[in-house]
Amino acid sequence: MAKVTPIHPIASLSGAIVKKDGSCFRTRNGKTHVYKVVNPFNGEPTENQNAMRKNFGDCVRQASVILNSPELRAEWQARFDSYLKDVNRHPQSYPKPSSTLRGFIISQLHKK
Numbered sequence: 321m322a323k324v325t326p327i328h329p330i331a332s333l334s335g336a337i338v339k340k341d342g343s344c345f346r347t348r349n350g351k352t353h354v355y356k357v358v359n360p361f362n363g364e365p366t367e368n369q370n371a372m373r374k375n376f377g378d379c380v381r382q383a384s385v386i387l388n389s390p391e392l393r394a395e396w397q398a399r400f401d402s403y404l405k406d407v408n409r410h411p412q413s414y415p416k417p418s419s420t421l422r423g424f425i426i427s428q429l430h431k432k
Contacts, residue, residue, distance in 0.1 A: 379429040386425055393421075400424045 336344050342357040365373070386392040400421050407417045418424035 375430065376426075379426045382429050383422055383425040387422060396425055397421060399428075 336342075342360070344355045344357060346353050346355060386396055400418075403418070403424060407414045411417075418427050
């Protein structure tokens, strides 16, 4: 007999459903939360915001290249495995550890 595990319909939602409504779904630590954006910022981004967005975009593009290359992916997987061992040995040293290879790569590239 098959085992069926139903999922909650809201569990897989993220982002804004209706932009005019101002509500936003976000999953943190395995729990889905709904937030209401009351006073959204509508101004132009600052130079620092633009620089951070550009830097993050560059890191994400680099991470995609790394994940699509078998040689680079194997190298970064070895680094990630070592990182996870260190996180398990010293959890207090890592308040917000990366849980995925992609997140680890982006965080390491962003630190450079």
